[in-house]
Amino acid sequence: DVKVTQSSRYLVKRTGEKVFLECVQDMDHENMFWYRQDPGLGLRLIYFSYDVKMKEKGDIPEGYSVSREKKERFSLILESASTNQTSMYLCASSSLTGDSQPQHFGDGTRLSIL
Amino acid sequence: AQSVAQPEDQVNVAEGNPLTVKCTYSVSGNPYLFWYVQYPNRGLQFLLKYITGDNLVKGSYGFEAEFNKSQTSFHLKKPSALVSDSALYFCAVRDNTGGFKTIFGAGTRLFVKA
Numbered sequence: 001d002v003k004v005t006q007s008s009r010y011l012v013k014r015t016g017e018k019v020f021l022e023c024v025q026d027m028d029h030e031n032m033f034w035y036r037q038d039p040g041l042g043l044r045l046i047y048f049s050y051d052v053k054m055k056e057k058g059d060i061p062e063g064y065s066v067s068r069e070k071k072e073r074f075s076l077i078l079e080s081a082s083t084n085q086t087s088m089y090l091c092a093s094s095s096l097t098g099d100s101q102p103q104h105f106g107d108g109t110r111l112s113i114l
Numbered sequence: 115a116q117s118v119a120q121p122e123d124q125v126n127v128a129e130g131n132p133l134t135v136k137c138t139y140s141v142s143g144n145p146y147l148f149w150y151v152q153y154p155n156r157g158l159q160f161l162l163k164y165i166t167g168d169n170l171v172k173g174s175y176g177f178e179a180e181f182n183k184s185q186t187s188f189h190l191k192k193p194s195a196l197v198s199d200s201a202l203y204f205c206a207v208r209d210n211t212g213g214f215k216t217i218f219g220a221g222t223r224l225f226v227k228a
Contacts, residue, residue: 004157
């Protein structure tokens, strides 16, 4: 079974802090994704990566950056946290093989910015 | 632009009755369609997908989905609902224009009453 592990389930930070969310997958997947989930809005893609050191902006990249130094690890960085970044953050991975592969998700990090 | 819509925020059904969770999509070309389920405080889990072939797709936990090209729909169904099916369900469409993105609907919350 694919396992996607997010380092924290719950996180509380203060406005202006630099925040790191970590994600590790154990199935040698090429693709990795960061989403935020807000009620009524579904999942919105922040960034994705299809290879080490490669990254692409998603639909809502403003205020975020990412890092992928190793294939199994994809980090999301909030450069200067703001209250409107309070949300559930989900990491996912998928195989590059074909377009029909589903994504495998971690259990999420519920982030509160005070 | 590619999109997916889940017209119902919530679906209520009695245990033992059949359930349907609706999804419509808009894509250029042939769609790759997915259903995911999210239980409380967990990430999304893959249920089933439609790529090509039979219009009725069978998936995990007794769920199935019916692809209807003329109505651009991909409704999730189960013949007999269980209380344990209560969760948040997401329909998703894969960007098949050469990118890596998956577009998610806003989600439908299913309540199964005993």
